[in-house]
Amino acid sequence: MPADNPARPAPRDVALVGGRVLRLTPDWAGEQEEATVLLRDGRIAAVGADVEVPAGAEVVDVTGQWVLPGFVEAHTHLGVHAEGEGWHGADVNEKGVAGARLRSLDGLDPADRGFADALAGGVTTAMILPGSGNVVGGQTAAVKTWGRTVQEMLLRAPVGVKSALGENPKRGGGSAPTTRMGVAAHLRDAFSAAQRFAARRARAVAAGDPVDPAVDAERDQEVLARVLAGEIVWQQHAHRADDIATAVRLAEEFGYALVLNHVTEGHLVAGMLAEKALPAVVGPLLTSRSKPELRNRSVAVPGILAAAGVRIALTTDHPVVPIQFLALSATLAVKEGLDRDEALRALTVNPARILRLDDRVGSLAPGLDADVVVWSGDPLDVMSRAVRVFVGGRQVYRWADGEGVVADPGTGAGPA
Numbered sequence: 001m002p003a004d005n006p007a008r009p010a011p012r013d014v015a016l017v018g019g020r021v022l023r024l025t026p027d028w029a030g031e032q033e034e035a036t037v038l039l040r041d042g043r044i045a046a047v048g049a050d051v052e053v054p055a056g057a058e059v060v061d062v063t064g065q066w067v068l069p070g071f072v073e074a075h076t077h078l079g080v081h082a083e084g085e086g087w088h089g090a091d092v093n094e095k096g097v098a099g100a101r102l103r104s105l106d107g108l109d110p111a112d113r114g115f116a117d118a119l120a121g122g123v124t125t126a127m128i129l130p131g132s133g134n135v136v137g138g139q140t141a142a143v144k145t146w147g148r149t150v151q152e153m154l155l156r157a158p159v160g161v162k163s164a165l166g167e168n169p170k171r172g173g174g175s176a177p178t179t180r181m182g183v184a185a186h187l188r189d190a191f192s193a194a195q196r197f198a199a200r201r202a203r204a205v206a207a208g209d210p211v212d213p214a215v216d217a218e219r220d221q222e223v224l225a226r227v228l229a230g231e232i233v234w235q236q237h238a239h240r241a242d243d244i245a246t247a248v249r250l251a252e253e254f255g256y257a258l259v260l261n262h263v264t265e266g267h268l269v270a271g272m273l274a275e276k277a278l279p280a281v282v283g284p285l286l287t288s289r290s291k292p293e294l295r296n297r298s299v300a301v302p303g304i305l306a307a308a309g310v311r312i313a314l315t316t317d318h319p320v321v322p323i324q325f326l327a328l329s330a331t332l333a334v335k336e337g338l339d340r341d342e343a344l345r346a347l348t349v350n351p352a353r354i355l356r357l358d359d360r361v362g363s364l365a366p367g368l369d370a371d372v373v374v375w376s377g378d379p380l381d382v383m384s385r386a387v388r389v390f391v392g393g394r395q396v397y398r399w400a401d402g403e404g405v406v407a408d409p410g411t412g413a414g415p416a
Helices: 114-120 180-207 218-228 241-254 266-275 301-308 323-335 340-345 349-354
Strands: 014-021 033-040 043-048 058-061 066-069 071-076 123-128 136-139 141-144 154-156 160-164 233-238 258-262 280-282 312-314 372-375 386-391 394-400 403-406
Touching: 014 372, 071 258, 071 312, 071 323, 071 349, 114 123, 114 323, 114 386, 114 394, 114 403, 123 323, 136 180, 160 218, 180 218, 180 241, 233 241, 241 258, 241 266, 266 280, 266 301, 280 301, 301 312, 301 323, 312 323, 312 349, 323 340
Parallel strands: 014 058, 014 066, 071 123, 160 233, 233 258, 258 280, 280 312
Antiparallel strands: 014 033, 033 043, 066 372, 123 141, 136 160, 141 154, 372 386, 386 394, 394 403
16 A cells, blocks of 8 residues: 555554445355454455454444445546646646647645545546547546545556547547548557567567667657556447447557546447447446537446446546545436346446456455445435544544544544
8 A cells, every 4th residue: 555644643443343344355145244343554454244353442333323434436537627727737648749648647636625525436546537628538546535645546557548549539630540441541540669669678678678768759658558458447438339330449559458437328239238248338428418429428328338347436536526426326327227236236346347446445444445334324225424434443534523624644643
């Protein structure tokens, strides 16, 4: 885990007792149990009805409340498109000079009020992506939603590289492609250059020649070579069915790991996605049909994809939809046909597995990060709210006396 702030006292053992626990592990089949969740040294130490609470542990009685892993939001612009700043304050799209070497972390502001909103909505891990104004937007990062600095919040980076198909990159201006053909050609050129770069590097290593650091355009190629090697994923913005098909075609041509994002018309190609075992980050669902690519937007899409056998995650695309409405998105998807248990998976274990973070987050399992949320009731009930949020074993959010209180990231003080 990232280094803790030495100014904060280390959290002691915390035992959440008497709650209705949903583990959301990969083999979870909807079970709910009255159990204890023990948090120690920033990790989940034990989960079960027979867990022994050690002497000196802080015991938190959560009888009648629901205990789940913190939600994992798979596609956000938290910190790079800050709340209250408008588009003029957004650091999501680099104008004119975009590429894989750009890093979302370098534009992230931990003071963005959206992080407090995330905690109020039970979201403890967020994927931070550049915007979709460029064909290749830059590197993505997974962060915790509480912390004083980027390094304290960082879970993993890079997780992947953001790329966009469709209308958005066509409107990028300057030397950007202006047609779907041009966007696809740009990606083929970029990956072909990365293949040549990787081959040159391999030849140099085999010959025992010194390998100089990448410079200029080579820095983009070096990152894309990591995508080609399978080290990080390709996070592809695609709404229309034809753009989804183009994303699949390019991934098969170059052999990289593809994670589809938005997938507004995924229901039109659900069989193809299931056959190819391609995951989908679906959403945002709570939007109008604000552009041509969203003409076929439907809250039923997640249920159709999941029923076809596609592993799905849900997203708000914050700030397109405020991040605290992630659970509400799942509730509405259930109303339109998504299996209820699958909706909970789509907020937790599924995005963690899709983004290769399941060794750290997404489930209540011993050894994983102690990112745990106590809900007043069923999180898919719109009247329920997150009442306690733990990140790394420390309580960082509490709902009490009619308001939510976030612990001070600088000192770790509160909430009681």
